[in-house]
Amino acid sequence: MPKSMKVKLFMDRSAGAIEEHINTWLDQAGAAVIIKTNTVVTAVPEKAGDGSHPCIVVTVWYEPPSN
Numbered sequence: 246m247p248k249s250m251k252v253k254l255f256m257d258r259s260a261g262a263i264e265e266h267i268n269t270w271l272d273q274a275g276a277a278v279i280i281k282t283n284t285v286v287t288a289v290p291e292k293a294g295d296g297s298h299p300c301i302v303v304t305v306w307y308e309p310p311s312n
Contacts, residue, residue: 249308249309250280250306250307250308251306251307251308251309252304252305252306252307253270253304253305253307254302254303254304254305255267255270255302255304255305256300256301256302256303257301258298258300258301259301260301263301263303267303267305274307274309274310275310276310277307277308277309277310278307278308278310279305279306279307280306280307280308281305282303282304282305282306283303283304284301284302284303284304285301285302285304286299286301286302287299287300287302288300
């Protein structure tokens with residue numbers, strides 16, 4: 246039976262925070278196989294009419310380890 250691919254999203258203002266979140270997740274994911282990653286940097290308003298702030302989104306497609 247083929248493994249089911251999963252998607253994990255990480256989103257934050259800071260590249261350092263994203264890195265920390267991803268590293269923590271990778272430590273917990275064990276032997277997951279990373280298939281593809283994608284990174285988007287955009288500006289997002291806090292509230293309607295407010296100024297925007299940067300937002301970094303990293304998407305990871307992976308196959309979880311077989312148990």
